[in-house]
């Protein structure tokens with residue numbers, strides 16, 4: 001794949017799309033099935049966390065020890081993915097304003113696009129597929145690769161270099177939470193925070209985002225940042 005020396009790694013929830021009812025249900029059903037826990041997973045703030053990280057925190061909060069958690073951990077994640085794919089038709093996902101236009105333009109300019117998301121890989125692509133965005137992202141780091149988000153950034157970057165011939169220095173991570181920004185900063189990447197999730201522009205600025213936007217609607221502004 002030809003690329004123009006710019007790589008952008010996008011977060012999914014709160015950045016490209018909103019709506020994760022089915023994803024949420026997958027957690028609830030999986031926890032019930034494998035751990036016998038009735039939990040609505042409202043006890044933790046899961047913004048920017050990976051699926052395995054969320055699962056582990058919910059189970060710990062429910063009083064399970066590490067051994068008990070480990071016993072069914074992988075089958076529980078596998079079930080979540082299975083449940084999601086089976087029920088994705090009911091997912092209430094929609095793409096955020098400006099996203100379709102922006103991705104089209106970036107693709108036209110041969111900007112290399114990847115994902116960094118806490119979603120399990122199959123959930124990520126099914127969710128994006130529901131709004132026709134899956135085809136823009138040939139690779140990425142996913143919750144199914146590792147529970148630590150900064151590893152996902154490193155994985156995606158390595159893939160860009162090894163599989164897509166990316167050797168540029170202009171790598172941006174775009175996300176809606178302080179966790180996106182921090183994970184990117186661990187690899188010294190440039191960051192664009194978007195206030196379309198649950199964090200304000202101010203909060204994203206305070207955690208060290210290089211640029212902060214209200215949303216992804218202003219294509220010209222984003223291109224200006226990328227080509228600076």
Ligand SMILES: [Mg+2]
Nearest residue numbers: 011013014176
């Ligand atoms: Mg997000």
